[in-house]
Amino acid sequence: MSVIKTPNKPRIAVHKFSSCDGCQLALLNLGEPLLTLAELVEIIHFAEAGPVEPDAEIDIAFVEGSITTPDEKERIQRVRANSRYLITIGACATAGGLQALRNNANASDWMAAVYPSPEFIDTLSTSTAIAEHVRVDFELWGCPINSQQIVAVVRALLFGVTPVKENDSLCMECKRQGNVCVLVTQQQACMGPVTQTGCGALCPSFGRDCYGCYGPKENANADSLSQRFQGFGLMPKEIARRFLLINNHAPAFAEAGQKAIEAEHD
Numbered sequence: 001m002s003v004i005k006t007p008n009k010p011r012i013a014v015h016k017f018s019s020c021d022g023c024q025l026a027l028l029n030l031g032e033p034l035l036t037l038a039e040l041v042e043i044i045h046f047a048e049a050g051p052v053e054p055d056a057e058i059d060i061a062f063v064e065g066s067i068t069t070p071d072e073k074e075r076i077q078r079v080r081a082n083s084r085y086l087i088t089i090g091a092c093a094t095a096g097g098l099q100a101l102r103n104n105a106n107a108s109d110w111m112a113a114v115y116p117s118p119e120f121i122d123t124l125s126t127s128t129a130i131a132e133h134v135r136v137d138f139e140l141w142g143c144p145i146n147s148q149q150i151v152a153v154v155r156a157l158l159f160g161v162t163p164v165k166e167n168d169s170l171c172m173e174c175k176r177q178g179n180v181c182v183l184v185t186q187q188q189a190c191m192g193p194v195t196q197t198g199c200g201a202l203c204p205s206f207g208r209d210c211y212g213c214y215g216p217k218e219n220a221n222a223d224s225l226s227q228r229f230q231g232f233g234l235m236p237k238e239i240a241r242r243f244l245l246i247n248n249h250a251p252a253f254a255e256a257g258q259k260a261i262e263a264e265h266d
């Protein structure tokens with residue numbers, strides 16, 4: 001990535017696709033740092049915060065949400081064409097989100113079961129990550145993201161430094177904080193060993209297991225963790241649920257979940 005050189009402040013947009021808005025809220029919840037950010041950049045489009053100019057040309061586009069409707073499939077192409085850098089924020093945008101559970105089911109059957117008039121719903125049969133449709137320059141994981149990550153990415157781009165991708169497992173962060181391991185001491189099915197860092201080891205810090213909302217770490221050994229869960233007495237279906245949750249469409253978790261489902265039928 002190159003430094004952003006512009007006589008004016010860099011222009012930023014925050015776009016929403018299929019999502020719960022939680023990652024945008026995480027950005028709004030920044031508080032004082034958001035005011036500092038607003039001094040460094042010009043926020044052109046951020047419907048949740050006020051400015052609306054979705055088709056403007058901008059320097060950095062933050063994209064929340066997955067591609068779940070025909071309209072979104074077209075709109076993401078326009079966002080890409082108008083943006084110098086495109087950065088996905090959150091599990092929905094980076095891995096399809098919870099709604100990607102539909103990828104392993106029949107979406108039409110579900111709609112017919114839930115809605116009285118499903119014929120009025122215009123949707124795709126899948127929910128997919130932004131990177132499956134356009135080039136993505138950087139990904140921020142989490143459900144929701146840690147808002148400090150956005151500030152760090154913007155700072156890096158403003159100073160011409162490539163944003164740092166965190167590759168550690170959550171366990172590394174958890175250990176650095178001196179937490180008592182809930183997997184070892186309480187046999188809780190903690191996803192920390194296969195989950196990437198970034199949240200500050202939030203859940204184990206409060207004595208509960210991680211459920212993998214930051215997505216798979218690099219070279220995650222999901223087979224080994226599945227065996228450990230089996231040793232705790234978890235049934236294949238329960239193991240599948242651990243992996244097929246918020247980041248169910250991320251390849252490492254999808255594969256581990258699928259293996260557990262197959263074991264259930266053996």
Ligand code: SF4
Pocket residue numbers: 019020021022023024064065089090091092093097098142143144145
């Ligand atoms: S990643 Fe989570 S918090 Fe963010 S938009 Fe998706 S569901 Fe909401």
Ligand code: SF4
Pocket residue numbers: 170171172174175179180181182183184190191192193201204209210
């Ligand atoms: S509690 Fe979870 S994240 Fe923390 S060290 Fe144990 S397994 Fe890893």
Ligand code: SF4
Pocket residue numbers: 143170195199200201202203204209210211212213214215
């Ligand atoms: S500990 Fe795990 S589930 Fe909890 S916020 Fe962090 S990544 Fe998400």
